[in-house]
Amino acid sequence: MTLTERLRVYTDRFRAEWLGNPRAELLAGLVVALALIPEAIAFSIIAGVDPRVGLYASFSIAVITAIVGGRPGMISAATAATAVLFVTLVRDHGLEYLLAATVLAGLIQIAIGSLKLAFVMKFVSRSVMTGFVNALAILIFMAQIPELVGVPMVTYGLVAAGLAIIYGLPYLTTAVPSPLIAIVLLTGVVWFTGTDVRTIDDIGALPDSLPVFLIPDIPLTFETLQIILPVSLAVAIVGLLESLMTASIVDELTDTTSNKNRECVGQGVANTATGFIGGMGGCAMIGQSIINVKSGGRARLSSFSAGVILLFLILVLGDFVRNIPMAALVAVMIMVSVGTFSWSSVKNLAVHPVSSSAVMVTVVAIVVVTHNLAYGVLAGVLLSGVFFAAKIAQIFRVRSELSADGRSRRYIVEGQMFYASVEDFLAAFDYREALDEVILDVSGAHIWDISSVAAVDMVVLKFRREGARVDLVGMNEASETIVDRLGEHHKPGALDKLTAGH
Structure with missing residues (x-):
C-alpha cells in the first residue's frame, strides 16, 4: 500500500469516526448539552456539592471520552449512579475528598481497561440488559415527577405541547432534532408571555468562570487512602458497569461495534482529569446517549460538541439557559423514558422462559426500589447464573x-x-x-x-x-x-x- 493510499484510509477512518454528518452531529450535541444542564445540577445536589462541580464534570467527561473513549456517539457525564456514592464521603469529609476519590476511581478504571477486563460483560445476559434498560427508563420517568407535582396548571400544558412537538415534528421534517425545537419554542413562549413557571435558574446557580487545574487539598496518608478507596472502588465499578452496558445498547442502536477495553481506559482518563479541575466522577448516560443517537449523533463529534457547547451555554449564554422552562426538559426526558423502555419485553413475559422473565423483573424491581443500577445488575447476573446452572444440571x-x-x-x-x-x-x-x-x-x-x-x-x-x-x-x-x-x-x-x- 502506497503512502497516498494509507493517508486516504486514515482520512476516511477519521471522517467516519469523528465527523460523520457534521451538521447532524453538532445539532445532536446541542440537544444533549441542553438536557445535560439540569441533570448535572440535580446530580450535584444529590452528592451535596455546588452545582458547578457537576457541570464542570459533565463538560470534562463528555469531551475527554469523546477523544479517548471506545464508543463514538456515546455520551458520558456526571450521573446519578455515581453521585449517590459520594453522599456519605462529602457529608463526613468534604469536597476535597470527593475530588481525590474521583481521581483514584479514574486510575482504577484505567487499570481495569489496561488489563483488558471488559470481557466480563459477556456474562451479563440479555435478560439482565433488558431489565437494566427498563429500570433506567422507569427511573428517568420517576425523576420527572417532582417537576409535575404541585406546579401551576400551565406547566402541564407546556409539557403536553413539548411532547406534541417532539413526536409530531418528525412527520413534517427531520432537518432539525425535534427536542431542540421544543426547547427553543417553549422557552420563547414562556419568555414572551412572562409565564411564571419553574426554570433552570430555580434549580441552582450556573458557574461564571472556566474550570481551573487544582490538586485536591488532602493529607497524603494511609488513613486518607482508607477513607477514599472504598468509594473510589464503588465509583469505578458502577461507572464501568453502566458505561459498558450503555456502550452495548448504543452498539445495537447503531449496528456498529465498540472497543470496550478502550472505553474503560477512556472513562478512567476522563474521571482522573475531572477530579483535577474540580469535577465529580461520572460515567456513560444511557438516556443522554439515546437522545444523541435519536437526534442523529453517531460519531465522536456529537459527544465532543455536547461538552463544549455545555460549557459555552453556561458561561456565554447563561441568561438564555437560566430561562429554559423545566417543562421543556421534562418533555424531552419523558420522550427518552418512553423510547428507552423495551415495550416488547412486557409482551414477551408470557412467551419467554420463566427464568428469563424472572431475571428481568428482578433487575427492574431492585433498581427501582434501591435507585442503584449496580445492585440490580449484580442480582440479575447472580440469578442468571443460578438458573443457567440448574438448566445445565437437568x-x-x-x-x-x-x-x-x-x-x-x-x-x-x-x-x-x-x-x-x-x-x-x-x-x-x-x-x-x-x-x-x-x-x-x-x-x-x-x-x-x-x-x-x-x-x-x-x-x-x-x-x-x-x-x-x-x-x-x-x-x-x-x-x-x-x-x-x-x-x-x-x-x-x-x-x-x-x-x-x-
Whole structure:
C-alpha cells in the first residue's frame, strides 16, 4: 500500500469516526448539552456539592471520552449512579475528598481497561440488559415527577405541547432534532408571555468562570487512602458497569461495534482529569446517549460538541439557559423514558422462559426500589447464573450397560459435570453390586470443577474398595488436565485415605 493510499484510509477512518454528518452531529450535541444542564445540577445536589462541580464534570467527561473513549456517539457525564456514592464521603469529609476519590476511581478504571477486563460483560445476559434498560427508563420517568407535582396548571400544558412537538415534528421534517425545537419554542413562549413557571435558574446557580487545574487539598496518608478507596472502588465499578452496558445498547442502536477495553481506559482518563479541575466522577448516560443517537449523533463529534457547547451555554449564554422552562426538559426526558423502555419485553413475559422473565423483573424491581443500577445488575447476573446452572444440571445423566457374563458394567456419563450435577452423579452408582470390572466412560461428558473431580475420586475409590477394577476412559484434554492436577484416585495411598475416612 502506497503512502497516498494509507493517508486516504486514515482520512476516511477519521471522517467516519469523528465527523460523520457534521451538521447532524453538532445539532445532536446541542440537544444533549441542553438536557445535560439540569441533570448535572440535580446530580450535584444529590452528592451535596455546588452545582458547578457537576457541570464542570459533565463538560470534562463528555469531551475527554469523546477523544479517548471506545464508543463514538456515546455520551458520558456526571450521573446519578455515581453521585449517590459520594453522599456519605462529602457529608463526613468534604469536597476535597470527593475530588481525590474521583481521581483514584479514574486510575482504577484505567487499570481495569489496561488489563483488558471488559470481557466480563459477556456474562451479563440479555435478560439482565433488558431489565437494566427498563429500570433506567422507569427511573428517568420517576425523576420527572417532582417537576409535575404541585406546579401551576400551565406547566402541564407546556409539557403536553413539548411532547406534541417532539413526536409530531418528525412527520413534517427531520432537518432539525425535534427536542431542540421544543426547547427553543417553549422557552420563547414562556419568555414572551412572562409565564411564571419553574426554570433552570430555580434549580441552582450556573458557574461564571472556566474550570481551573487544582490538586485536591488532602493529607497524603494511609488513613486518607482508607477513607477514599472504598468509594473510589464503588465509583469505578458502577461507572464501568453502566458505561459498558450503555456502550452495548448504543452498539445495537447503531449496528456498529465498540472497543470496550478502550472505553474503560477512556472513562478512567476522563474521571482522573475531572477530579483535577474540580469535577465529580461520572460515567456513560444511557438516556443522554439515546437522545444523541435519536437526534442523529453517531460519531465522536456529537459527544465532543455536547461538552463544549455545555460549557459555552453556561458561561456565554447563561441568561438564555437560566430561562429554559423545566417543562421543556421534562418533555424531552419523558420522550427518552418512553423510547428507552423495551415495550416488547412486557409482551414477551408470557412467551419467554420463566427464568428469563424472572431475571428481568428482578433487575427492574431492585433498581427501582434501591435507585442503584449496580445492585440490580449484580442480582440479575447472580440469578442468571443460578438458573443457567440448574438448566445445565437437568440435562446431565448417567446410564449403564452390563456385560453378557454379568461381571463388568460400563457407566456412561453424559452432560456437564460440575457442582450442581455432582449429587445426581454420585446417586447413579450401585457400589454393592459384585463386579470384577467397572468402566467409567466420560467421553460424552466434560469435567469442569473441583467438586466434580472429587466426585469422580469418590466413585472410583468406592468401587476399588469393593474389589472391582476401575477404568476411567474417554476424558477430553481439558477434563484430563483438571483430573490429573486435582484428582486423588490415581495417587498412591488414595484408597487408604478413603478407608480411614469411613
